[in-house]
Amino acid sequence: MRRTDFGDLTQNVTEFGRLLRARGVLCGPREVLDALRALRVVDFYDPDLFRYTLRTTLSHRVEDLKIFDAAYGAYWAPPAPAPERTDEDGGERPQETEGDAPAEADVAVQQWTNAEQQPEGEQEVPGYSEQEALSNKDFSTFQDEDLDRIAALVVEIAKRIATRLSRSMRRAKRSHRIDMRRTMRLHLRWGGDLPELAFRKRRIRKTRVVLLCDVSGSMDVYSRFLIQFVYALQDAIGRVESFVFSTSLTRVTPALRTRTLRAALDRLARTVPNWSGGTKIGRSFRDFVDHHAHLLDPHTVVIVVSDGWDTGEAEVLSEAMREIQERVARVVWLNPLLGSPGYQPLTRGMQAALPYIDVFASAHNLDSLKDLEKVLVAQAAKLARGGRR
Amino acid sequence: MKFMSETLRAERPTLGNIDQILGALSEEGYIAGREIATSIFLSIALHKPLLIEGAAGVGKTEIAKVMSRSLSTDLIRLQCYEGLDVNTALYEWNYQKQMLRIRLEEQTDHTLEQKENAIFSDQFLLKRPLLAAITHHKAPVLLIDEIDRADEEFEAFLLEVLSDWQTSIPEIGTIRAEHVPYVVLTSNRTRELSDALRRRCLYLWVDYPDFRKEMEIVRRKVPAASEDLAEQICAFIALVRKLDLHKVPGVAETLDWSAALVHLHRRALDRAAIEDTIGALCKHQDDQRLLRGPWLEAALAALDDAKRNGEGWDSALERITRTLKPPH
Numbered sequence: 001m002r003r004t005d006f007g008d009l010t011q012n013v014t015e016f017g018r019l020l021r022a023r024g025v026l027c028g029p030r031e032v033l034d035a036l037r038a039l040r041v042v043d044f045y046d047p048d049l050f051r052y053t054l055r056t057t058l059s060h061r062v063e064d065l066k067i068f069d070a071a072y073g074a075y076w077a078p079p080a081p082a083p084e085r086t087d088e089d090g091g092e093r094p095q096e097t098e099g100d101a102p103a104e105a106d107v108a109v110q111q112w113t114n115a116e117q118q119p120e121g122e123q124e125v126p127g128y129s130e131q132e133a134l135s136n137k138d139f140s141t142f143q144d145e146d147l148d149r150i151a152a153l154v155v156e157i158a159k160r161i162a163t164r165l166s167r168s169m170r171r172a173k174r175s176h177r178i179d180m181r182r183t184m185r186l187h188l189r190w191g192g193d194l195p196e197l198a199f200r201k202r203r204i205r206k207t208r209v210v211l212l213c214d215v216s217g218s219m220d221v222y223s224r225f226l227i228q229f230v231y232a233l234q235d236a237i238g239r240v241e242s243f244v245f246s247t248s249l250t251r252v253t254p255a256l257r258t259r260t261l262r263a264a265l266d267r268l269a270r271t272v273p274n275w276s277g278g279t280k281i282g283r284s285f286r287d288f289v290d291h292h293a294h295l296l297d298p299h300t301v302v303i304v305v306s307d308g309w310d311t312g313e314a315e316v317l318s319e320a321m322r323e324i325q326e327r328v329a330r331v332v333w334l335n336p337l338l339g340s341p342g343y344q345p346l347t348r349g350m351q352a353a354l355p356y357i358d359v360f361a362s363a364h365n366l367d368s369l370k371d372l373e374k375v376l377v378a379q380a381a382k383l384a385r386g387g388r389r
Numbered sequence: 390m391k392f393m394s395e396t397l398r399a400e401r402p403t404l405g406n407i408d409q410i411l412g413a414l415s416e417e418g419y420i421a422g423r424e425i426a427t428s429i430f431l432s433i434a435l436h437k438p439l440l441i442e443g444a445a446g447v448g449k450t451e452i453a454k455v456m457s458r459s460l461s462t463d464l465i466r467l468q469c470y471e472g473l474d475v476n477t478a479l480y481e482w483n484y485q486k487q488m489l490r491i492r493l494e495e496q497t498d499h500t501l502e503q504k505e506n507a508i509f510s511d512q513f514l515l516k517r518p519l520l521a522a523i524t525h526h527k528a529p530v531l532l533i534d535e536i537d538r539a540d541e542e543f544e545a546f547l548l549e550v551l552s553d554w555q556t557s558i559p560e561i562g563t564i565r566a567e568h569v570p571y572v573v574l575t576s577n578r579t580r581e582l583s584d585a586l587r588r589r590c591l592y593l594w595v596d597y598p599d600f601r602k603e604m605e606i607v608r609r610k611v612p613a614a615s616e617d618l619a620e621q622i623c624a625f626i627a628l629v630r631k632l633d634l635h636k637v638p639g640v641a642e643t644l645d646w647s648a649a650l651v652h653l654h655r656r657a658l659d660r661a662a663i664e665d666t667i668g669a670l671c672k673h674q675d676d677q678r679l680l681r682g683p684w685l686e687a688a689l690a691a692l693d694d695a696k697r698n699g700e701g702w703d704s705a706l707e708r709i710t711r712t713l714k715p716p717h
Contacts, residue, residue: 006470026587027585027586030588031588034435034591036435036436038431038435041430041431041434041435042407042427042430042431043406043407048423049407049423049427052423053427054429055424055592056424056427056590056591056592056593057431058427059592060440060584060587060588060590061442061577061587061592062442062594064592065594141546180482180484181482182489183490184482184484184487184508185505187488187491188501188504188505188508240444246481253581254581290635293577294538294579370654385561389597
């Protein structure tokens with residue numbers, strides 16, 4: 001079924017490893033070496049063992065397994081393919097290469113996330129006037145060519161917020177814990193009864209943000225900005241967990257961790273089912289409560305980005321919202337429609353959710369993002385003091 | 390110091406071949422597929438940690454237990470939780486004992502340095518799981534359970550330990566492992582683990598057992614259940630797992646439920662039997678309500694038909710799942 005002498009095998013396994021890598025599996029020379037070492041100790045004439053061996057050595061996460069199985073079927077197909085394998089490999093991946101040049105905004109995000117905190121004097125925001133000109137324009141009215149510039153400004157705002165947030169945390173961490181090790185040393189020095197106690201600083205607990213973004217239909221453009229905004233904040237406010245939903249819920253935190261945010265968002269749009277179909281907010285939230293309940297604690301701020309157009313049953317939504325609100329520090333609902341003159345939150349979904357929202361705000365332009373800043377800063381300060389709601 | 394040793398990675402027994410592991414696993418009451426056995430075998434043979442992921446209740450923790458029993462070595466378990474810190478995982482000083490010693494030393498004319506050396510020595514050290522594993526006299530199995538529940542800082546620290554197998558305690562010095570432990574990590578995927586940690590491990594995904602394997606498990610663990618009953622139980626569970634439930638029953642639930650049915654002297658599944666024992670099968674009220682609905686009769690009838698027609702269970706279950714209308 002395949003060429004079996006070890007020289008060829010080495011080459012084939014290496015090639016197979018590259019194929020997996022090209023399809024997005026975390027697989028490099030280290031994994032290939034492991035696979036080859038493993039094949040020396042198992043009976044690789046046994047087709048099952050051969051496959052299991054490659055599976056356990058070349059994959060690292062459950063998402064890899066599907067890719068692995070598909071690639072395995074194609075590569076180690078029963079009739080030994082012709083020797084020139086390389087074209088097949090090259091031809092497989094026209095649109096999936098990682099080579100896209102990062103857009104300006106992503107560079108901004110990266111530079112910032114990588115950078116150490118700057119001294120306070122250097123807080124000048126470049127292009128401030130430009131920001132003012134754009135700041136009350138609705139996101140959905142921007143032209144494509146504006147988007148990168150706007151994204152850069154969104155990151156800029158996030159950066160200023162982050163600086164303020166970390167300052168308020170520093171101020172608040174006053175309580176201490178006894179450092180037994182140092183106390184013992186003091187004790188030893190002075191002998192006798194308990195000497196002065198040595199203290200150590202308490203670890204600060206950072207706020208966690210859970211972002212639930214509606215990506216159905218017209219919400220898409222707002223969600224993109226918000227994801228970017230919160231992503232840029234995550235160094236300062238602790239962990240950010242991001243989910244997108246339309247008819248179902250998808251966790252996108254790992255996808256957003258890739259270095260090119262824009263590419264990640266585009267890929268999401270392709271892979272997330274029903275990126276712009278009808279919306280089942282209630283069912284998605286139910287799913288969230290049931291499967292991600294560990295994210296819900298008094299240190300968490302949940303931010304929902306949605307226009308509240310729910311096509312499911314209203315009770316499902318209100319029940320899920322109630323459970324979420326009970327467990328977390330704060331529920332923020334951002335509804336871009338709130339920015340339109342004369343808008344009233346009358347949809348059934350919005351009505352069902354309203355009783356369980358702590359902060360109801362719009363997030364349709366740069367100004368409103370600055371309002372969001374106030375909410376988050378206040379919350380972080382409160383949490384750092386150990387209070388709730 | 391007694392921990393110090395040049396012989397890193399002393400003799401590590403391997404388990405022979407994969408079929409022997411399968412045998413050892415099944416002797417210990419664990420019915421594993423060959424894929425699981427292959428991963429265990431390679432984890433031992435390549436000296437690489439094994440990362441096991443899968444839904445709750447598929448027996449991930451069991452694998453480590455079985456591994457230690459088959460290697461006849463000790464199992465050292467580190468249960469992770471949010472806020473787990475290095476002190477709890479690695480070592481702590483025994484403060485009470487130190488205090489007593491200081492009192493006793495008061496009358497002696499030992500120098501400060503001597504006193505200090507005395508109370509910061511090996512006998513005042515409380516070994517927590519990681520240090521216990523590093524200093525064990527024979528390579529143990531170190532189970533790091535639910536690593537996804539610990540936070541990222543701890544994960545980074547763990548990564549360091551897993552790559553160097555040494556740690557330093559300021560008062561004592563560097564402690565290096567004499568026998569590199571076999572490491573099993575489990576995760577329920579509540580948090581994404583770092584790539585660095587993943588790449589250090591072999592990977593194994595454990596799914597719910599298929600019909601045949603589950604039958605074997607029930608027959609072995611609940612021998613009082615007749616073959617017919619076990620067959621009905623496993624087929625029914627397979628259907629239940631396809632439903633959109635809050636909490637999908639794992640193998641433990643299958644076994645509890647089987648035992649409950651046997652205790653109530655039920656010979657076959659019907660509505661009454663299921664109503665009486667549903668607490669062992671489903672622990673969420675909404676799930677129970679769902680199962681109790683009219684769906685139940687349809688499901689039981691479909692299973693009866695399949696049994697009567699002598700159709701193979703794998704294809705029958707697939708067909709029934711496809712055609713049966715799910716409950717609301």
